[in-house]
Amino acid sequence: MSGKHILALSGGVGGAKLAAGLAAVTSGDDLTIVVNTGDDFEHLGLTICPDMDSVTYALAGLNDNERGWGVENETWQAMAMLRALGEEGWFNLGDRDLAMHIARSWRLRAGETLSQVTARLTRELGIDHAVVPMSDDLVRTQVLTDAGWIDFQRWFVGNQCADKVFDVRFEGAQRARPAPEFRAALERDDLAAIVLCPSNPFLSVDPILSIPGVRDALAERQVPLIAVSPIIGGSAVKGPLAKMLAERGQVVNNLAIARHYQDHWGDLLDCLLIDHADEADVPVLQARGLTVAVTRTLMREAADRERLAKEVLAIAGI
């Protein structure tokens, strides 16, 4: 294999951990991280990009490990004042986090694309690697509940994922184009591997794959496509993935993850990297034609993220 460029597709918290690991073990030009923007939304006049921010904070070393989201050393003065002013308080905005939303929002309003704004903000925070939105066009994830189609964040944060989800859709995806740097990464001569970070397939990876042309462009590249499973020990580490699988009548295991990717996106995955705790899933995954690698996939600290990233690169032959 001649090249060594890695294209990683990521959602928020789970994806950001591996993205940060990959960034720690590669040089700036060897990694493009494409981030889901389906979770983005407009709130209090601001454009909020939760997955982008999770990846940015993780790569900049600013993320709050304990809370699991947002910025470390956060304070909540602005939020308290907003509540005092009678503004909506269902979505928590920390003071430091707010600065990110303000910087992004005014520049978008001034005419910069999300790609341009993201490149600027990540550079200013000292990030060497390309962090790229999946698209500069508006794509908005919505979930179908008993109350009808509702915007993702209203369900995810406002409703705490309580309502049962019957379906998911990505409004605008059919008209969206991959962001320029995403397209460029897909076409690079030195592309050596594509990595699906351990993100929620339904909510974080599907929106990226839904952009016309992306799935086929990924499949056409003759490089290994390695997915790290978000399942550990028959459960999701965090978030609504296990609940969503159960609501679809599926057992929460790696077979459900593999089946989802294969049934919806065809023959895309070459290798699924799963946790030791789920070793029993290996035969059934292999029977579906997948190469399976088993390791410890829980990332608690930087050393875990870097070790897992190195293992992914080794599987890709990099």
Ligand code: GDP
């Ligand atoms: P979100 O957009 O913030 O929900 O983040 P993602 O979609 O990127 O990540 C959510 C998924 O990450 C969940 O399904 C978790 O199971 C998974 N996850 C979180 N931390 C880890 C970890 O350390 N290892 C693995 N393998 N999966 C993780």
